[in-house]
Amino acid sequence: MKIVDTKIKGCYEVFPLDLRDHRGRFVKPFHQDDFRDAGLELDIKEEYYSVSKKNVLRGLHFQLPPKATIKVVTCLGGTIFDAVVDLRIDSPTYLKHFAVELSEKRGNLLYIPEGLAHGFYTLSEEATVLYMCSEVYSQEHDTGLRWNSAGISWPVMDPIVSEKDNGLKELEQFHSPF
Helix, strand or coil: CEEEECCCCCCEEEECEEEEECCEEEEECCCHHHHHHCCCCCCCCEEEEEEEECCEEEEEEEECCCCCCCEEEEEEECEEEEEEEECCCCCCCCCCEEEEEEECCCCCEEEECCCEEEEEEECCCEEEEEEEECCCCCCCCEEEECCCCCCCCCCCCCCECCHHHHCCECHHHCCCCC
16 A cells, blocks of 8 residues: 555555456545554545436535544546645645545545545546545535535536535535544
8 A cells, every 4th residue: 555645644545455467446535443553544434326417516515512523535447636725724724725636546545634624526427435534424414515615626617516515615604523
């Protein structure tokens, strides 16, 4: 496993074991001991995936304390433009954002600590995104920021966005509890 710093403190791009041969490939996206040895804590309590069509943007999502969650996301099929925004008031990267391409071909993951908003835009015809989470989903604590309010240079400015995501608060209206 290779871990690469991003410009957001505590957020890492991870390249897991990815063995390829004439039969195809074998990828181990998570191994608790490897993560712990690298200083990345993740006690997986819930795992799910989404399938999105081209031009779909999901986010920017997070859960509020006490149900805040660490997430590890990866793209199992297709390609996405994945982005995070640091909402941790005491962080040296507070209100900064970072984006990376996650894809089936690259096999990379993004480790997202608590206190970061997360979203992605589908670049390929379809993309399957796997989320490994340290906390179970809580509708009461589920929230987010409007996708175009954090200064992220998304690939397009007219994505397909859910009604819920279009109704999220703008970054400047958000008072961070992190």
